[in-house]
Amino acid sequence: MLTQVQAAPGVGMDAFFTAASVAVVGASDDITKIGGRPVQLLRKYGYAGAIYPINPKGGTLQGLQAYASVLDTPTAPELAILAVPAAATLQAVRDCAERGVRGAIVLSTGFAEAGPEGAAVQAELVRVARTHGMRLLGPNCLGAVNVVDKLVGSFSVALEQSLPPAGQVGIVSQSGNIGSFTMRNMADRGLGVSRFIATGNEADVDVADGIAALAEDPATTIILCCMETCRHAGRLAQALDMARRRHKPVIVLKIGATAQGQAAAASHTGALTGSDAVFDAVFRRHGVLRVRSFEELLDVGHAAVLLGAQRLPTTDAVTLVAASGGFGIMMADAMVQAGMTLPALGETTQALIREAVPAAGTNNPVDASAQMSARPDILLKMLTALQNDANGSTLVLLLALSLYNPRLRCVYLEALEKIRASHPHRLLVLISQGPPDAVAEIRALGIPVFPSIPAAATGLAGLVRLGQLTTLPTAAAYDGPRDAVDPAVFRNEFHAKKALAAAGISVPREEIVGSADDAVRSARATGYPVVLKIASEDIAHKTEIGGVALNLQDDAAVRDAFARLMDNARQHAPTARLDGVLVAPMVRGGVELIAGVSRDPVFGPVVMVGLGGIYAEVLKDVAVQVAPVSEDEALRMIRSLKMFALLDGARGQPKADVAAAARTVARLSEFACRHAADVAEIDMNPILVRPEGEGVLVLDALMVPTSRNPSAH
């Protein structure tokens, strides 16, 4: 049924944020009740539209005229907030849909999260909503807030004391608690919030809708997203690309990074969580900064707002300044460990610093001594020299406890104000504890203030990542043909490799033979030495049953081997269907890679590449990305391997043909997309990567059909 299709990300989301009238279904006079709070908050914070409390008793409610049904209101409400018990929700949704409501927020619980019965009702809610073109947020959610227009469709306790100041930060969260905590903390830092949306069960509106809605909201310049899972990979990618096209940084706190966290997430959301490594890869691809804690989310988010998208750092270079050598050392350690670099300062810069602060050590980190804060003009002179330096680095100034000292506070504030005025485009960041009002004054100058050295190091590395957002190439979705694969590919490596070869992947010349005579003929045509391997769809591990003979030098050896392999197969795998014996050239030299495709429950076909053998096994030295990947992307994956040096000429070996390896991975990923309906898994192991210019050869390959893979979708 066409009308049941989920809308594209963001479509119709304005209903939740720009509605001119709101019905609260299940409204209550009791402001501690879920049905009482939205009415109270809409009034308290001054929502300018019409508020229609809906309650069967009618009368007045919190001083407003109440209506028995959403069908009775003077005008059709654009938005409805539903706070009735689960059992009454379906009828309320039907009424809303019939009345032409454009968006419904279902705050109530008792749906999919409560079991199969609730899930069935939830499905019906969605059917009704989609049939009528009404977007549905929730159920089991904390709703949506447009802070600018005081449209509060939520009962979040974070709104109890006050509405956050209106501002640029958009927040979308699956968990209402986590979203509320983020909103409250942002507000406590004096940072304005534009919109807040908590998606809960995501029956219709999901996190992708939230990101898309924030991407399109002119008031929002930065998007903070808290997520536990993703219910639709394609929609997430679309939404992230929307944000990127509008140059809005997206910072994601994605939880469930460990097996234990994922287990907890699965039981909490009732959804499969997908591989955390694949989430990482997707975020990287779409220019999203993933943070690991609230503190990082808040610190980086705050700094990004202060700098604005135009002033994000474009280099990882930092110049570090502290009044004490010890602090300089600590900063250097933390910054380098976070991936930042410490360029040297120019001779002129160093001379100018010494002119201002004779006792200063002028290496980077600069040991500026207590002299630097003796007078504002001294500090300004030093800062000017530093900001004029040609190395283009971000200047990081550590104040320790100085802001607690009233005299020093004045010195710093005066100098910082002047340096910001004289160098508005240069980057300056502070590390400081201090009285909140002093920190706020400095932030008001557009200078990010991090509370600690580790926070600054992690935060700056994150800002650099966000600064690279616009230069990142866009990943294309797969738009090639999608068709069936010859079922023979699942039978043995011969057919698997034949199919891969047809997809542009290099494999050795190979033949399946049924007799010793044919084996000898084939070996002569291939050229000695050769390899013989048993060919059977029922024997996955050929070596273990003696099904492989390597390095055969002549006809006699081939003849012997043929007989031995067939004997071994009959003896150790008596029920296996044998296709014969594979004859292939004996190939040596080069470095072994492995590559493969697996099916992620969230993201679908995922391609993997790693160093072969022990490296992949013990070191877990593999890179993953959602298919398809471009050759460039595949190259970045290969270069990201810990043991990449093995391919790059370590220990005097020739450099390996990584370009050909990348090409192979890209072709594999396209093959996986083309045949996603049939092929659940592909293993290419080993792939021999020969010296530069000599290409690669896939020596063995295995494919698993989707039918054998119960988790495929």
Next chain:
Amino acid sequence: MLTQVQAAPGVGMDAFFTAASVAVVGASDDITKIGGRPVQLLRKYGYAGAIYPINPKGGTLQGLQAYASVLDTPTAPELAILAVPAAATLQAVRDCAERGVRGAIVLSTGFAEAGPEGAAVQAELVRVARTHGMRLLGPNCLGAVNVVDKLVGSFSVALEQSLPPAGQVGIVSQSGNIGSFTMRNMADRGLGVSRFIATGNEADVDVADGIAALAEDPATTIILCCMETCRHAGRLAQALDMARRRHKPVIVLKIGATAQGQAAAASHTGALTGSDAVFDAVFRRHGVLRVRSFEELLDVGHAAVLLGAQRLPTTDAVTLVAASGGFGIMMADAMVQAGMTLPALGETTQALIREAVPAAGTNNPVDASAQMSARPDILLKMLTALQNDANGSTLVLLLALSLYNPRLRCVYLEALEKIRASHPHRLLVLISQGPPDAVAEIRALGIPVFPSIPAAATGLAGLVRLGQLTTLPTAAAYDGPRDAVDPAVFRNEFHAKKALAAAGISVPREEIVGSADDAVRSARATGYPVVLKIASEDIAHKTEIGGVALNLQDDAAVRDAFARLMDNARQHAPTARLDGVLVAPMVRGGVELIAGVSRDPVFGPVVMVGLGGIYAEVLKDVAVQVAPVSEDEALRMIRSLKMFALLDGARGQPKADVAAAARTVARLSEFACRHAADVAEIDMNPILVRPEGEGVLVLDALMVPTSRNPSAH
């Protein structure tokens, strides 16, 4: 000169903390001057002993009788604080020594940190002090403070507003700024400080003296140490063992972890910093917790004080509880990543939790829902069930912003007070932001409160480490013979291995021969196949000049190889002195390790072990420890390798004889100590580790004499 020897760590340090009279040399009426501040602070905070301001002008000074010289005071001061210019300091120190002063604090700068002239004066200060048995703190330091007795021998700005409350935390820091920052932050948390000592240039008193003094101070129960370098490895080890014997946790913030940080540290302290990895190993060996930031130092330090040495966790098991599933997932991620484990809760526990909180998810992390804080008795019932669980884990309760809500604050406080009373020995930790007074109330119950999830995860892992302090075996210092090594060991691998064999290390049967005939005779005696290698002290890299022939199967091959090797050597290394050709068995199979000894500028002979070949080279997969190491310690080093699985039966290989490998490393480390005067470096590469019970064989070895190593000491 015997009297010039530095005292054992801690000896005579009481002069700085328990002096009954103090002279301030260079005392001033101006309390903003370095010479004015100690007088002011001693008076302001109520030091009970005699204060003698010393100033050539005499008269009164800050209301006290001043004296022209320390020689004129009514009684001999036990402690002198010197705040005169560098040029006048030597005479002042002489006067102090003559007068029988037991400790002198030199606050002035202009000594070793200022250049060679200053260094010469500094050396003379030390000579005078040691000759008279007077301990000397500094120069260029922030001095010492006994908070309990208000004995302030410092001009730290951290003491400007107030003296920290007297308490249990001892602080020793090389950097005065870092130490002051730590003291101030501890005080701001309401934590009492016992003693503070900043060692500056460490001309006489060093960080080891500080640790030892705190270890012996009955008021101190925990030692926080900030260090950039170590000037005497043996003293540091002694001091750490003193603290350990007294069950006092030592937490070290050692800075200079990266090359950039170390470069900054070297230019800051004028001392070599030593390898950061070796510092790590030494801290591990002595049960010291190394932290990576101030925040970690303060959080873990605070928690350790609240728990006391008796209540430190002895297991890495945690049970996590939050009012929201999302927070539980975040906690699970952070805890697992920090190395903690999440045991399941017993059936009874889970049933009891559901009885108290029907909506709770009772897996670990426990999703306790907002119900848990509905009433104190509900919360108490749940906490009681959790603390009664047999899994013995640390209970971690996350409150997010709850303490800001007055009602919830009361609920939590009441329940927490009761659970502490009913379960005084069980571990309970909170994660919470909140009003400082609410957090302080909870901490007053002996419950550590961490400000964030990451801080709690890192902090708990640190507390577990401190909890293992007492079970750690003590490392013995080397007390075997120290003698000369046969200089032949530096000539070639044959003699190097012979010496190692004499030290109990297994090497193959080998012989050096001078003719092809002897080579054949030797090969027959060894048994075919054999290896031939050129033997020369001038050829370090034999393979590169064609000086190695492997896998020789018979007499003819040996004869050929002998001639070829000699030819190659004459051709490619015409000036090399040749000892002949080494004949050794061709040994195969097993896993290759490397091990070696190098000379750390701080810690002396350091032993290293790693997986051979590419692993050590690309992955830097090596473990280090200061020599000597016991077999147990060597085994732990080997087990700590990332690629240990290679030795432990990965990929169906037999387990390797790691016990024999550990024995080899231990013997190597003893050899290095015994011959430390002669041998600067040893490389054993490769070491063939054969299957369990079959031992190891050192196939090649190289030794470098100290004379070739300019950085040796």
